Amino acid sequence: MNVLVVGSKEMVTAFALGGWRGRAVAGRAEALAVMEEAAASAEVKLLVVEESVAEGVREAIDRLKLDVRAPLVVEVPGFGGPVEERKTPLELVRQALGIRV
Numbered sequence: 001m002n003v004l005v006v007g008s009k010e011m012v013t014a015f016a017l018g019g020w021r022g023r024a025v026a027g028r029a030e031a032l033a034v035m036e037e038a039a040a041s042a043e044v045k046l047l048v049v050e051e052s053v054a055e056g057v058r059e060a061i062d063r064l065k066l067d068v069r070a071p072l073v074v075e076v077p078g079f080g081g082p083v084e085e086r087k088t089p090l091e092l093v094r095q096a097l098g099i100r101v
Helices: 009-016 028-040 051-056 058-066 089-097
Strands: 003-007 021-024 046-050 072-076
Touching: 003 009, 003 028, 003 051, 009 021, 028 046, 028 051, 028 058, 046 051, 051 058, 051 072, 058 072
Parallel strands: 003 021, 003 046, 046 072
Antiparallel strands: none
């Protein structure tokens, strides 16, 4: 399985020690470009995104999570810990289907 890690320089370096390739991003535009490139690539099957980066490009992340042709997207907490207001997979499905409870 081909994995691409997207996050801070520290996060990408940590995953590189385990043999996973990654791209360090510094801002929203750079993160969007890397994710679009990964989504278009048939080579990338798993996209590991640091939560702090994912929060900056939430719409793109949610779109990728719902696209069956896109790589599987997994958000991982950064070294500072998890983001407080993260949506669960169930909330994403409810939002996609328009279900309000």
